[in-house]
Amino acid sequence: DAKTTQPTSMDCAEGRAANLPCNHSTISGNEYVYWYRQIHSQGPQYIIHGLKNNETNEMASLIITEDRKSSTLILPHATLRDTAVYYCIVDQAGTALIFGKGTTLSVSS
Amino acid sequence: GAVVSQHPSWVICKSGTSVKIECRSLDFQATTMFWYRQFPKQSLMLMATSNEGSKATYEQGVEKDKFLINHASLTLSTLTVTSAHPEDSSFYICSARTSGRENTGELFFGEGSRLTVL
Numbered sequence: 001d002a003k004t005t006q007p008t009s010m011d012c013a014e015g016r017a018a019n020l021p022c023n024h025s026t027i028s029g030n031e032y033v034y035w036y037r038q039i040h041s042q043g044p045q046y047i048i049h050g051l052k053n054n055e056t057n058e059m060a061s062l063i064i065t066e067d068r069k070s071s072t073l074i075l076p077h078a079t080l081r082d083t084a085v086y087y088c089i090v091d092q093a094g095t096a097l098i099f100g101k102g103t104t105l106s107v108s109s
Numbered sequence: 110g111a112v113v114s115q116h117p118s119w120v121i122c123k124s125g126t127s128v129k130i131e132c133r134s135l136d137f138q139a140t141t142m143f144w145y146r147q148f149p150k151q152s153l154m155l156m157a158t159s160n161e162g163s164k165a166t167y168e169q170g171v172e173k174d175k176f177l178i179n180h181a182s183l184t185l186s187t188l189t190v191t192s193a194h195p196e197d198s199s200f201y202i203c204s205a206r207t208s209g210r211e212n213t214g215e216l217f218f219g220e221g222s223r224l225t226v227l
């Protein structure tokens with residue numbers, strides 16, 4: 001079973017920041033938070049992952065709360081191409097990732 | 110980033126026939142590959158873990174005799190759907206981690222293979 005809770009869907013205006021929340025209240029000390037996204041009929045695409053500290057890369061930022069029970073993925077300037085299903089996954093490094101239902105993000109102009 | 114390629118991208122077959130899907134890591138070696146299945150409007154479901162040179166580990170409810178997995182080299186894993194039936198129609202996706210970086214977290218996914226069984 002997925003260890004995360006995400007909203008089913010979210011909307012965002014093009015050019016604005018998209019903030020996607022994820023709850024993982026049962027996360028254990030050695031588990032990472034991963035974010036992937038899946039555009040229709042394609043394989044999932046890695047976005048970012050972190051353990052305790054906030055992380056940033058060219059795609060997004062990951063903000064993890066101090067107690068690690070929740071996190072937020074931030075797409076700073078959403079575009080139409082960011083419309084996808086976003087999956088927040090909590091798991092140990094080195095294992096297969098178990099996907100939940102994710103959040104369907106719709107970016108509109 | 111590392112590239113994982115699947116072939117074929119889509120395949121249509123008759124009921125009762127077998128279909129082989131290949132998963133290749135193009136620019137890295139992968140001791141472990143994972144196979145997922147995704148039905149329409151659903152999330153990815155892990156089917157099995159494929160280990161180079163050894164037998165695959167199947168998730169509960171996945172028939173190992175129906176979904177044959179072979180991981181003969183560090184760059185190739187194959188999934189064969191034997192005696193396919195219409196209910197096997199699905200989107201099959203493989204993924205892999207780079208050898209020596211199994212603990213870095215990032216999992217690379219193929220483009221997926223859409224199987225339609227008539």
